[in-house]
Amino acid sequence: MSFVIKNGAAAARSVRLVGNLINVCGSSVRCASTQSGNDISEDAIRKSVYISQSTDIFTNLALEDWFYRNYDFADNHILLLWRNEPCVVVGRHQNPWLESNMAAIDENGISLARRNSGGGTVYHDMGNLNLSFFTPRQRYNRRYNLDVICRALYRQWGIKANVNKREDVVVDGEFKQVSGSAAKLGRPNAYHHCTLLVNVNKPNLSLALEKKEKGITTNATESVRSFVKNLTDINMHIHPDNLLSAIGWEYLRTRAVTLEDGGQDLVQQQKGFQMINPTEDWFPGITMLRDEFASWEWTFGKTPKFSVTQQLELSTIHGEVHELTLTLDIENGIVEEIKMSLPTSLKVANFREDASVVTSLKGSRYSEDTVNRVAKAIGCKKVRQLPQSMNMSNMAASQ
């Protein structure tokens, strides 16, 4: 019985939320039905292109999540297009300390965000176009979406782009990537989103995603690094606005399930382009979603548990230098355990090999400065710098 009530309540909420959207957007959406997907014929599906008016990463992630949670895509597929001010976006199960150059991000005023979908880390700025393709789970088809992008590039600019084995959009053979993909599959809805590099600031991209050896051990998802290319380097006439328009039109003129061109006739039957202003008035509950995406608990707290190992040097009063290994265990972004492994020369009766270091840092939020603070607390003079990894300029982690 409680099951029925719960469903009823959820449905009522959907009606309210969706009703609000109808007033403003004029789109005819139904309240979420339990049956959506393959039982709707292809001809009955209409398409819309929504363009977010926000350039704030947290607001756009919240907008995307709002659609995923509240909308019924059974007979209305949506393409949401959005751009952001400079930011680094990590995948849902990633470690931001491992995937991004935290110091460079802070210095350059770049935001750091965690998204809900899987995959690797990406850098966004206003030279990057983001596309979210929403369908019911049963209609989820990443390949279809990427092919629509390739068709748009070819129709408008004659660019021959391909989808490679990893389902990334590539040009120049298999080597230069212009897009990275990720997806979230739930019930009843799913989305596939991807980035398109148009004229992204590549030095900033390389700097923000620069990988350094930090002694982190984790089973979090690691990014696969690829060489990237801006579309403007292929054709100087492409810019984010006309790319947005080209992909939007291509999406509308392509049938909903089969990759078949319906031309202008099909475009006429669609719902067309709509500007979206992601505010509380239009999307009740979006402020709360945005706050969640912008919170420390989400961005850092959702990091899969990991440990950090560093070598410290300890000078004794006799001038001897001993090396010790410091290990921090971090769970939900919080320092849960601080352990020291002492050198064999110092192993005396009163010392255990793995002495637990009790400091006030235990239970605190982990940051890159934590190791230095522990070192200071136990009287170590120097944290040995581990060798830097190879130069990754011109590379980006792909989603």
Place this chain on the structure above:
Amino acid sequence: MAQYVTQILRCTVKTIASTHGKQMFNSGVSLRSKIFLSRGISTTRCMSSTERWYTDKHEWVEINGKVGTIGISHYAQDALGDVVYAQLPDVGTSISQEDECGALESVKAASELYSPVSGKVVEKNEAVESSPGLINSSCYEKGWLFKVELTNPDEIKKLMDEKTYDQFLKTDSH
């Protein structure tokens, strides 16, 4: 009284499944009508059953006494591809049937996990957390995900037995 009736029904479902399932389950007959058809069958074997029950979202649950072990089906792991990360519910969490309770990440996609039953999480498979590939290589044995102490054992009546699930996979609607 109502409780008594449901108890009988629950045991009966298990009994059919474990002893007569193959002969009695014909495609096209709903699970509910099957239950009524088979009333009166001995319930003595209901406790020994380790039958797996499936959801339309491709999770399975195996009941042992009060505890249900949960995993995803062979079909689901195959559709997902190589699982690279398993986010499982923490021990002590209370979850309701059909609640989103975790996620499995395969190549570039995070797929939500829904609980087939209500209850309190009593154990999660730490081996799967460190080696998510177990979900692909052994989805019914080593690749189980978490265990739940059931709060409403009757809920399995909403689920499909193996044969019904196999039929379900042959339809378009999954």
